[in-house]
Every structure is written in C-alpha cells, then in structure tokens.
Amino acid sequence: MRRFTDYSSNIQKIFKNRVQKISIDAGFSCPNRDGMKGTGGCSYCNNSTFKPTYCNLAKSVTQQLDEGVAFFSKKYPDIDYLAYFQAYSNTYAPIDDLKRLYDEAIQHPKVIGLVIATRPDCVSEEILDYLGEISKAHYVSIEYGIESHLNRTLANINRGHTFEESVWAIEETAKRNIHNCGHLILGLPGESNEEMLDQARIISKLPIENIKLHQLQIHKKTLMEKQFHETPEAFALFHNVEDYIDLVIRYLELLDPRIIVERFISQSPMNMLIAPKWGLKNFEFVAKLEKELERRDTYQGRLFSE
DSSP states (O other), X not given: OOSSOBHHHHHHHHOSSOEEXXXXXXXXXXXXXXXXXXXXXXXXXXXXXXXXXXXXTTSOHHHHXXXXXXXXXXXXXXXXXXXXXXXXXXXXXXXXXHHHHXXXXXXXXXXXXXXXXXXXXXXXXXXXXXXXXXXXXXXXXEEEEEEOSOHHHHHHTTOOSOHHHHHHHHHHHHHTTOEEEEEEEESOTTOOHHHHHHHHHHHTTSOOOEEEEEEOOEETTSHHHHHHHHOGGGOOOOOSHHHHHHHHHHHHHHSOTTSEEEESOOOOOGGGEEEOOOOOOHHHHHHHHHHHHHHHTOOTTTTOOO
C-alpha cells in the first residue's frame, strides 16, 4: 500500500488497458501572450521545455497522433491513447475551432479520450457544456494551471488571472462530471513554506481530482531567468532535493487523501535549465520520497481535517 494516492493505480481503475498520453500542439496561444491580458507570457514559461519532438504546428492533429502511436507502439503494441492538448492554453479559441480539433482527435481509431491543458480564465460555460457532452461517451480531463493560491504571486509571475477564477473553473468542471487536474508550483518567489503548506489545506476544500506538483525551475529564455540573474536573493530555490522532499511530505500530510497526486516534480531538458539541477527523473524522486515517508511513518492526509 502506497503512502500517497498515486495516479497509476487510480487510472488503472478507469481503463481496462494500459493508456498513454500523446501530446498535441494545435497552435494555441495564451491571453497573456497575445495582448488580450498581457504580453510575454508567464515569467517562468518556456513552452519548449515540455514539447515532444513529434509535436509540430505544420502537422494536423491526426498526423501528430499517428506519429505518437507509431512511437509508443514499438514498446507497447496493445495500448490505448489519450490525445493530450498540452502546449499553451488549449481552450483559448472560438468554440467552433475547439469542436473541430477535439472531434478530429476523438475520431482517431486509437484515441479513447482527451486531456486538455488550459488556464482557468480560458473556459466558459459554453465550452464546459460541450466538453461535458463529450465526457458522456469518452474520457475527458481538463488540466488547469492554478500555480498558486496567492493572488499577489499570480500577479508577480504575470499569470493574468486570480485564484478565484481557478476556484470557479474547478467547481464548474466538477459540476459537469468532467475529470480535472490542477498544476501547482512550489517555491515561487515571495512564498514562505507556511504559505505553501496552507495551500494544501485550501486546495483540499475544492472538488479537485488530481494535482501535479512542480518545483520551481529557472529556464533559459524566460523573464524569470532575467529576474533571477538580477535579484537572486528574491528566489529560494530548492537546490537540495532533500529540502523539497521535506516540504512535499508536510504538504501531503495536510492534503485530502482522496486527491490523486499525478506528479511531484518537473523534468526539463538540461540544456534549457538554469537551476536547480538535480539530475533526477520522476521515478527516482518518487523512490526517495517513498523511502522518507516510510522512515517517518507518515502518509497523505495524516493531518487532513474536513
């Protein structure tokens, strides 16, 4: 029995076969990039840090799915796939364009569902109603970039939305029985450990199914890289992985045990990364985390209170 509510065990309860996400780049932008709310994007964001090589704007959704299936089927020939609209804000378009893209993905013979990464301020009741209809026949999950529960932090990193907007999006998504996930970054400038731990209590009050935790990383070619070089004292990065593990364990202890933890760390190409450089893969981090959870004899939700 694992000491946290893990993603792989829970996803196996939903699907009969092994399932793999295939990342899709459908050419979306963000409202804080195109001038609707701002320019330059989030201060930490370099989208190329998580875009697979088969993602290419010159290729259709079907082409990208075909190439993804060809790549993964070499190792896993009998698996099903989720079309993962990942790059930028994947609901930031007119509803007719969204329907065309999502319908194309769903019609692929190997695809059994959609995972859509977006911002909480880029969904509407109309979009959620449409995705709610799809979810009656297919698996649909919306991943929201929440990043922080503190509005001062969201303003500081140029997110262009508030935490209240995240709460609205999660609640409206849950009302329609659409699966959901929240991205949260630990270690953002100006946030104390106490505030980050309080985040676990606040997130636990929401109808959120999954979370992805990420340690703050400084990537090349971002505004945060410039800020880091100019005022390094404003950043309290987790240069020591043991310090991050300690925070994550304390976070887990406060987190509602029903919430599935899909990821604990972010992995970026080393040539794009400035700091911190742990050199750890996700599974290696999880092994360290589980060993420390066992040593402390603690678990997710130990200190959770309704």
